[in-house]
Structures are given as C-alpha cells and as structure tokens.
Amino acid sequence: MIEPQLDVREIQGHSLRGFDTPYLNLVGLKFGDSDSTRAWLSALSYRIDSLESVHQYRIIRSFASVRTPRLLLNVAISAHGLERIGTDVSTVEDGLFLNPMGLNAGLLGDRVDASMTPTEYLLGSSWDTTPDLLLIIGGDTAEATDTFTEQLSSAGAMAGCSSIYEERGALLAGAAEHFGFRDGISQVGVRGTLSGVADHYLTLRFLAPADPNAALFAKPGQPLVWPGQFVFGYPTQLPATPLDPGPLSGEEKPWMRNGSFLIFRRMRQDVIKFRSFVQQQAVNLTQALGRSVSPDEVGALIVGRWKDGSPTLLTPAQPNPAISADDMLINDFAYALGTPQMLIRGADGMDRVIPSEPDDHLAQRCPHFAHIRKVNPRDLPTDQGIQGRNLTFQMLRRGIPYGPPYPTSTEPTDRGLLFLAYQTSFKRQFQVLNSQWMNNPSAPELTNEGHDLLVGQNPAGADRVGTLRDPVGAPRASLITADRWVIPTGGGFFFAPSVSFLRTLN
Amino acid sequence: MPLYSPPAAIDDFSRRPALAPTLRSGWDARMRAFIAETKDATNPDLIVSGLFYDQLADTSGAPDPAPTGIPWNAFPQILTNWFATQPVANQEKLANDWAEKTITTDSLFGFFRKDSAGRFAPIPVTYRRQDEYCEWYVERTGNKIDRMYFTCEPPEYWTFLAENDITLVHDLYKELLHNQNIARDELTWPFDVYSAPNAQGQRTVLFKQGSYNPWNDWNTTKGAVHLTHWANSLDAEVRLASDGSLGWPQPAGAVDFHRLICCAAFGGVNRSSDPKIGGSVFSLAVQGLSIALSNPIGLYMQSFQLPGLRDPQGIPIPSALTFVRKSADGQNILRAEIAPPLGAEYSLDQCTVNGERFLYGGQVTRLITMSLFAVAKQIPGAKVTPVSTCLSTCCPYPTNGQFFGTFPNDRKTCAQRTDKDWARNLRDLADIQAHPLMTHALLLEEHIRPQQALYKVLGRSLAF
Numbered sequence: 001m002i003e004p005q006l007d008v009r010e011i012q013g014h015s016l017r018g019f020d021t022p023y024l025n026l027v028g029l030k031f032g033d034s035d036s037t038r039a040w041l042s043a044l045s046y047r048i049d050s051l052e053s054v055h056q057y058r059i060i061r062s063f064a065s066v067r068t069p070r071l072l073l074n075v076a077i078s079a080h081g082l083e084r085i086g087t088d089v090s091t092v093e094d095g096l097f098l099n100p101m102g103l104n105a106g107l108l109g110d111r112v113d114a115s116m117t118p119t120e121y122l123l124g125s126s127w128d129t130t131p132d133l134l135l136i137i138g139g140d141t142a143e144a145t146d147t148f149t150e151q152l153s154s155a156g157a158m159a160g161c162s163s164i165y166e167e168r169g170a171l172l173a174g175a176a177e178h179f180g181f182r183d184g185i186s187q188v189g190v191r192g193t194l195s196g197v198a199d200h201y202l203t204l205r206f207l208a209p210a211d212p213n214a215a216l217f218a219k220p221g222q223p224l225v226w227p228g229q230f231v232f233g234y235p236t237q238l239p240a241t242p243l244d245p246g247p248l249s250g251e252e253k254p255w256m257r258n259g260s261f262l263i264f265r266r267m268r269q270d271v272i273k274f275r276s277f278v279q280q281q282a283v284n285l286t287q288a289l290g291r292s293v294s295p296d297e298v299g300a301l302i303v304g305r306w307k308d309g310s311p312t313l314l315t316p317a318q319p320n321p322a323i324s325a326d327d328m329l330i331n332d333f334a335y336a337l338g339t340p341q342m343l344i345r346g347a348d349g350m351d352r353v354i355p356s357e358p359d360d361h362l363a364q365r366c367p368h369f370a371h372i373r374k375v376n377p378r379d380l381p382t383d384q385g386i387q388g389r390n391l392t393f394q395m396l397r398r399g400i401p402y403g404p405p406y407p408t409s410t411e412p413t414d415r416g417l418l419f420l421a422y423q424t425s426f427k428r429q430f431q432v433l434n435s436q437w438m439n440n441p442s443a444p445e446l447t448n449e450g451h452d453l454l455v456g457q458n459p460a461g462a463d464r465v466g467t468l469r470d471p472v473g474a475p476r477a478s479l480i481t482a483d484r485w486v487i488p489t490g491g492g493f494f495f496a497p498s499v500s501f502l503r504t505l506n
Numbered sequence: 507m508p509l510y511s512p513p514a515a516i517d518d519f520s521r522r523p524a525l526a527p528t529l530r531s532g533w534d535a536r537m538r539a540f541i542a543e544t545k546d547a548t549n550p551d552l553i554v555s556g557l558f559y560d561q562l563a564d565t566s567g568a569p570d571p572a573p574t575g576i577p578w579n580a581f582p583q584i585l586t587n588w589f590a591t592q593p594v595a596n597q598e599k600l601a602n603d604w605a606e607k608t609i610t611t612d613s614l615f616g617f618f619r620k621d622s623a624g625r626f627a628p629i630p631v632t633y634r635r636q637d638e639y640c641e642w643y644v645e646r647t648g649n650k651i652d653r654m655y656f657t658c659e660p661p662e663y664w665t666f667l668a669e670n671d672i673t674l675v676h677d678l679y680k681e682l683l684h685n686q687n688i689a690r691d692e693l694t695w696p697f698d699v700y701s702a703p704n705a706q707g708q709r710t711v712l713f714k715q716g717s718y719n720p721w722n723d724w725n726t727t728k729g730a731v732h733l734t735h736w737a738n739s740l741d742a743e744v745r746l747a748s749d750g751s752l753g754w755p756q757p758a759g760a761v762d763f764h765r766l767i768c769c770a771a772f773g774g775v776n777r778s779s780d781p782k783i784g785g786s787v788f789s790l791a792v793q794g795l796s797i798a799l800s801n802p803i804g805l806y807m808q809s810f811q812l813p814g815l816r817d818p819q820g821i822p823i824p825s826a827l828t829f830v831r832k833s834a835d836g837q838n839i840l841r842a843e844i845a846p847p848l849g850a851e852y853s854l855d856q857c858t859v860n861g862e863r864f865l866y867g868g869q870v871t872r873l874i875t876m877s878l879f880a881v882a883k884q885i886p887g888a889k890v891t892p893v894s895t896c897l898s899t900c901c902p903y904p905t906n907g908q909f910f911g912t913f914p915n916d917r918k919t920c921a922q923r924t925d926k927d928w929a930r931n932l933r934d935l936a937d938i939q940a941h942p943l944m945t946h947a948l949l950l951e952e953h954i955r956p957q958q959a960l961y962k963v964l965g966r967s968l969a970f
Contacts (some may be wrong), residue, residue: 445576
C-alpha cells in the first residue's frame with residue numbers, strides 16, 4: 001500500500017498539521033473591490049504557512065530548548081468571498097458551504113425564531129455578517145500574535161477590506177477547555193507522506209512494523225485515514241477496505257485541489273451552569289445508584305473522559321494519571337470489540353507491549369450518551385452502517401478556547417471555544433456528526449439512547465436526557481436538563497485554498 | 507386479553523365500527539401466526555429459536571422491561587455501497603437518482619397468469635428498490651415535483667384490511683393519495699395469480715381475481731401507500747428477530763455485526779437495517795436474554811423536522827412536512843408527506859432543503875432514523891438454540907470492495923464465485939448500468955425458465 005505524497009508547499013499547514021500555538025487569533029474581513037482584494041491575497045500567499053512550514057515549526061519547537069517565537073498564518077474564504085473574487089462556486093454540491101451558517105441554523109440545532117433566523121449568533125446569520133475571509137493567526141506570545149494581527153488587519157484595510165469580527169484564542173492550562181476537560185486528545189491520523197523519502201509520513205507511526213495493526217493505526221487509538229477526507233485532490237476513505245485508497249475528493253474541480261473545507265463555530269460555554277448541573281446531579285446519582293458520586297464523576301460520564309483525559313471506559317471509578325500521562329494508553333480503547341494487544345516500536349529494538357483492553361458494548365463504563373461516544377463511536381456499528389463508515393465522518397479539529405478562564409473571572413463572562421474543523425464534505429462529515437448523532441437522542445447506537453449532554457442542542461424548553469442503564473438496558477438513573485452550557489453563537493463555512501490558488505489570483 | 511395492535515396502534519378499524527372487533531381479533535391472530543411460524547419445527551428453512559418469544563403469549567411471569575429501540579438510517583445503504591467507488595461528486599446523486607427508479611421483474615416473485623390458451627405466463631411485478639423498511643414516491647408532473655410520500659407501512663396490514671374490507675382500503679388510498687378518481691379495480695388483480703409449479707408440476711392460486719394487489723400501480727408507479735420491496739414486510743421483521751436470537755458460531759464477547767450477518771444470512775449484508783437489527787438482537791441473546799418484538803409490532807420513522815426546507819424566496823415552510831399517520835404520541839411515524847403549502851404557486855423542485863435544490867426524496871430519507879422496538883428479559887428455562895456452522899459467507903464484489911455478496915458456506919473461495927453466483931446478490935441492481943455482470947442474456951435465461959423459482963424470498967434474504 002502506497003500512501004500519497006502530500007503537496008507540502010501547497011496545502012496550508014493548519015489543516016493537516018495544526019499550529020498548536022498557545023495563541024490563535026481569528027480575524028473576519030469583508031472584501032472591498034475585487035481587484036484590490038485579489039492583489040492583496042496574491043501577495044499574502046507568500047506569507048501563508050504551508051504544511052511544510054508548519055511541520056518544520058512543530059519539529060523545531062518540540063526539540064529546541066530555546067523557543068524561537070514564530071508567527072503562523074493561514075486563511076480561509078467563504079463561498080460568498082470566493083464569488084466576490086471571481087470563483088464560480090455554484091457547482092460545489094454542498095448546501096452548507098454555499099450558504100451563510102444562519103440559513104441552516106435550524107438544521108444544526110441552533111436556536112432559531114419562527115422564521116428560522118438564528119437568535120444567538122454574533123456572526124454568520126447572513127452573508128453580511130459572515131466574513132468573506134477568515135485570517136487564522138497563531139503565535140507563541142500574546143503580544144507578538146496581536147501585533148501581527150494588527151499588521152494583517154491594516155494590510156487588509158489598505159486593500160479595501162473591512163473587519164467585522166476579531167477574537168483572541170488562547171490555550172488554557174493543561175490543554176483544557178473551559179469546563180476543565182483536557183481537549184483534543186483524540187484525532188485521527190492522516191495518511192500521506194511529506195516527501196519522496198521512504199516512511200517520511202505526515203503522521204508519526206509508533207507501532208512496530210511487526211504489529212498486524214501497524215497498517216491501520218499510527219498509535220493505539222489513532223486510526224489512519226486517507227487524506228482525501230480532509231484535503232481535496234487526494235484519495236478518500238473506503239468504509240469496508242480502510243487500507244485501499246478511495247476515489248479522489250474534489251477531482252472535478254482543479255481549483256479546490258490541496259484546499260480544505262473549514263467550519264468555524266463560536267461556541268460560548270456557560271461554566272457556571274455546567275458546574276451547577278454536575279453538582280446537582282452528583283446528589284441525584286448518589287441517591288439513585290446507592291453509592292457516592294462526585295461532581296467530577298458526573299462530568300466524566302457526560303464527556304466520556306475524566307478531566308485529565310483518562311477515559312471512563314478504561315478507568316470508570318476515578319481518573320488515572322498513569323493513563324492520562326501516556327500517549328500510548330490515553331486513547332487505547334474501543335467500544336464494540338475492545339482493543340488488541342499492540343507493539344510500540346522502541347529504541348534499541350526493545351518494543352513496548354500495550355496490552356489489549358476490554359470492550360464496553362453494553363455501555364457500563366462509558367454511557368451511550370457520553371460526548372466522545374456519540375461523536376466518535378469508533379468500532380461500533382451505527383445507524384449509518386458498518387463500523388468502517390465511522391471514520392468517513394471524522395474531521396480534523398483545530399479549535400482553541402477564547403475568553404478568560406473561569407476561576408480568574410467568575411462573573412458570567414463570554415468564554416468558550418473557537419471550534420475549527422477541517423474536512424472535504426460538510427454534509428457528509430460535520431452534519432452527520434452534529435445533526436445525525438450529537439443532536440439526535442436516537443443515534444448512533446440505540447433509539448432513545450440519550451442526548452449528548454455536553455454539546456448537544458435542544459429546542460428551547462425541551463429536555464435533554466441521558467440515562468444510565470444496566471447491562472440489559474434497564475434504566476438505572478437519568479440526567480435531565482432543559483439547560484444548555486454550550487451555546488453556538490455563530491460562525492461560517494469556509495474554504496482554505498491552496499497557496500497556488502491565492503498566488504494566481506493576481 | 508391484550509391483542510396485538512396494528513403498527514403504531516393506528517386506528518383504521520374504527521372507521522368500520524361494526525367490523526372493528528373482527529378486525530382487531532383478526533389482526534392479533536395474524537401477528538400471532540407470524541410469530542408462530544418461527545416455531546414451526548417442520549420448516550426445513552427455519553431454525554427454531556429458544557430465545558425468541560411471543561410477548562403477548564408469554565406466561566413466564568417475568569415482567570417485560572421497557573422496550574429497546576434499534577435505529578438505522580432510512581436511505582438504502584446498498585446504493586451507497588454500490589456507488590462508493592464512483593467519483594465522489596457523483597456518488598450521492600447517483601444513489602438518490604437510482605433509489606427512485608422502480609424495478610419490474612417477471613421472475614423474482616414467481617407469479618403467473620393463465621392465458622386464454624391455458625398456458626402460464628409470468629406476471630411482471632413492479633417494486634421499489636428501497637429496502638430499509640422505508641419507501642418513498644416522488645410525484646412529478648414533467649420536471650416539476652408536486653409531492654413526496656414516505657411510508658413504512660407493512661404490506662401485510664394492508665392485505666389484511668383488504669381481505670376484510672376492500673372498500674376501506676379503497677377509501678384510504680383515495681384519501682392518502684389525494685385522488686378521488688382511483689378506481690377500486692385498479693387496486694386488485696384482474697386475473698387469478700398462480701404460483702410456479704411445485705415438484706409435482708402443480709400450481710396454487712396465490713391471489714384470486716379481484717383480490718387486493720399490493721403491487722398495484724397506485725402503490726408503485728403512481729404513488730406509495732405501503733412497502734413493496736420483497737424484503738420489507740412484518741413477516742420478515744419477525745423472522746429477522748427470531749434468526750438474530752439464534753446461537754450463531756461467533757467469537758465470544760462483543761459482536762461484529764458484519765461478521766454475524768455474513769455467517770447467518772438473515773438479511774442483506776449491504777443494508778443498514780439488517781446487520782443492526784440482527785446484531786442488536788444477537789447481542790441481547792448472548793447475554794442469555796429472551797427477545798420479543800414489542801407490541802405494536804412495526805417499523806417506524808422516528809419523528810423528524812426539516813428546518814432547512816425553504817420556498818423559492820428562501821422562506822422556511824415547516825407546514826410542507828406533515829405526518830399523516832403516526833402513533834398517538836407522535837414519535838413513531840408511519841407516513842409522511844411533503845408538499846408545497848396550500849395555495850403555493852411553486853413546486854418542490856423550486857424549493858431548497860439544507861441549502862440545496864430539492865430534487866430527490868433521498869435528500870430527506872438520509873435524514874430519517876428508522877426504529878423497531880424489542881423487549882429482552884430473562885425467562886427461566888429459556889435456552890439459546892446453538893447453530894454449529896455458519897450458513898453463509900461473504901465476498902466483496904470484484905471491482906468494488908464496499909459492496910458484498912452473500913453465498914452459501916460451501917468452501918468456495920471468493921475468486922471461484924461466478925457471475926451466476928453474484929446474480930442473486932445483484933437482484934435489485936440489475937438495471938443499473940454501472941455494473942457489467944447482469945447481462946441481458948442472463949435476464950433472458952431466467953425468463954425462459956419459468957417452471958421453477960430460481961430462489962426463494964425468505965424473510966430478509968434470498969435463500970440460496
């Protein structure tokens with residue numbers, strides 16, 4: 001099996017590699033006149049950090065004892081923006097991409113009024129409030145990132161663009177999100193090589209060559225997925241034959257090659273409400289289950305992981321630092337069939353054995369309604385078909401928190417997550433995860449299995465329910481709420497083009 | 507004594523107050539007979555399951571828990587799999603387009619009529635290839651889409667109604683299809699329908715002239731009232747649940763749904779429904795639980811919304827979607843309809859759904875979750891019926907590894923499977939130009955051998 005060589009100088013680096021910078025600013029611009037915009041974008045292309053550039057930055061950063069501050073820049077353009085600069089998007093068959101997010105807010109489960117207009121959006125209700133261009137600016141220090149941001153905004157203004165949105169994202173301690181849970185643990189591994197050198201893979205391969213799973217996993221819990229799921233012009237993932245390259249995504253549209261779709265959703269987080277809920281439910285579950293249940297355990301049941309990232313499937317009673325500190329263990333679980341023993345290649349030929357882990361198909365350790373189980377069923381067969389299909393729905397998540405951390409500022413302050421995720425089909429990837437699974441209490445495993453109590457949306461006044469069940473499915477206790485603590489406040493669907501696309505605009 | 511209710515406990519019987527008691531007891535008897543068939547030890551095509559029970563006939567004393575719902579997606583996965591190796595941009599459109607084309611066969615069902623000379627000729631039967639227990643019909647005038655019907659009503663219920671009161675069925679057809687001009691005799695067979703001859707050369711009358719024809723034009727090419735696909739039936743659902751509860755030879759522990767159905771051949775391996783239903787039932791059975799289908803037995807669309815359905819001006823039209831027949835609590839839907847609001851001067855194809863032009867029923871079906879409901883409990887003394895050997899095995903299609911065929915467990919390798927072996931698996935795809943195997947010559951060969959059914963429709967599978 002030969003993995004495709006990725007065009008590292010054409011693909012923007014945030015999609016396949018991720019900046020992973022402690023600071024990430026987003027700036028949303030509306031274009032002025034087309035000619036000035038095209039000229040500016042073309043010039044800007046020389047400053048774009050390609051996959052090659054970002055990869056080098058990440059490598060150097062992980063090894064350098066003294067960190068050389070870097071600033072990274074990627075861009076993404078909306079369908080409206082693309083049309084403004086003369087690209088015909090009418091033949092792109094993705095109704096989410098072709099419209100402002102507000103048009104499909106109801107489909108996404110966001111709160112809407114009788115005319116289906118979103119009621120909680122700060123941006124993205126219409127094309128007027130959707131950026132034509134999203135600047136994604138990463139940096140190692142807040143000051144440098146902000147300075148670079150100002151420079152870019154000024155340059156955009158000189159090109160006739162106007163700023164309609166700006167937000168500062170920053171990593172929280174422990175790589176956590178605002179509810180306190182470590183985030184971004186589980187990402188699929190993208191197949192593909194960075195050069196013609198043998199085994200020069202984008203995604204590091206940790207399994208020993210002798211391990212029979214080495215062709216399927218980069219490391220325990222990280223399945224390998226063909227890059228066409230995330231970047232146009234490359235082979236896609238086939239459900240039944242994961243080792244075989246599928247048809248190319250975006251094959252019929254050369255201008256999309258080496259580009260990606262990017263969804264941005266600004267997700268406000270109500271930390272006070274969440275904490276209040278888990279505290280109340282700790283009392284409820286203590287009574288219902290006849291044993292002491294802590295608020296942390298309630299949170300872990302809702303998420304599927306403890307705050308330190310250790311999964312409840314592996315450690316149902318309490319967090320396990322030995323697991324959370326070990327990249328080879330923290331994601332080594334599967335619901336339907338458990339995981340096999342794996343061999344991690346070690347230095348000096350001393351391979352490390354990762355033992356097999358049991359399954360949890362009866363959802364006794366990770367509830368059916370847990371967030372990570374709802375949005376990533378792993379090896380479970382679902383309402384959408386065989387388990388191999390699950391990988392075709394996954395995205396590359398590159399989000400970062402915004403707003404001050406909760407203990408620092410206790411008053412209800414706007415804080416949350418700048419959710420960013422790359423894919424090549426909004427309707428076959430994001431929409432399935434969001435609308436068919438996360439917001440659907442009857443999917444992916446069982447009818448009435450429960451809502452995603454962490455991020456799932458419900459109509460105003462309607463309850464969300466998660467029910468803990470015994471092995472035969474009899475209910476033991478329910479978590480019920482009409483509240484939400486993750487509130488979508490707008491966003492947009494964008495296209496992150498190749499470097500050449502930008503360069504040839506002028 | 508409790509009775510089995512019609513699907514979703516829909517109350518058509520009250521339209522005929524005098525007949526209602528007969529209808530209620532008759533439907534109950536019909537359902538019990540379906541379940542009793544699964545206990546027929548004389549049937550050579552059946553393995554009786556020790557863990558499948560009749561919910562309303564259970565005398566164990568063990569209380570029934572709340573039903574467990576098993577969900578699957580309504581869009582035919584077989585088409586998604588079939589087109590999976592096509593260019594990505596074409597996959598969805600191809601599947602949506604072909605999903606709406608009916609299939610006409612004069613061999614699959616084995617129906618014959620006697621001509622004036624006394625010779626028997628096969629009768630062409632038209633059915634929809636939508637095989638996930640949800641079927642839909644798109645009503646068009648030229649290129650304009652006037653209306654869409656979505657149904658998951660089983661044919662047995664409608665056949666039962668017709669046996670007792672064909673005028674009730676006629677009334678319902680006219681009402682559901684908004685057409686008072688449907689003639690009653692358009693719903694019935696114009697001649698006696700005979701079976702294929704048995705080993706002794708004898709034929710039986712399957713349907714008498716004038717009796718209800720489930721595949722009449724108003725339920726196939728001109729509308730949709732109930733399911734038409736050969737695998738979409740309550741009988742098949744019951745049989746699937748029974749077969750799923752057998753002790754199939756599978757590794758201990760959690761169940762691989764795909765491996766199970768390849769072993770057991772209790773349904774279509776390329777479907778969303780069968781692997782999920784059979785696998786879910788088996789997962790309960792391996793815990794030693796007995797399984798029954800929960801009353802009322804049926805298969806349902808779960809209630810859904812279409813917030814992204816907008817008129818040509820971009821204005822949402824929630825009233826375009828109606829649930830015409832449903833359970834009392836509105837959760838389990840038997841029939842849905844989409845049409846422009848009354849008085850609208852546009853057609854559905856001028857509307858958008860989720861930002862895209864509304865051109866196919868499949869755009870909606872992909873958003874529908876189907877469910878059936880089972881109960882599972884410990885019944886003292888109930889034991890699993892072990893099956894020592896797999897009945898079947900699967901092979902990937904030679905030029906499309908996402909599509910599978912099911913074959914007898916006869917130790918042949920996949921490479922040894924012939925075009926004829928594959929033909930049975932491609933029954934619902936025979937007319938799709940994309941594949942090369944089902945040649946015109948092969949179809950003709952089947953046509954000129956009418957004296958035996960080449961295969962049997964058995965539950966959710968075509969038996970070997």
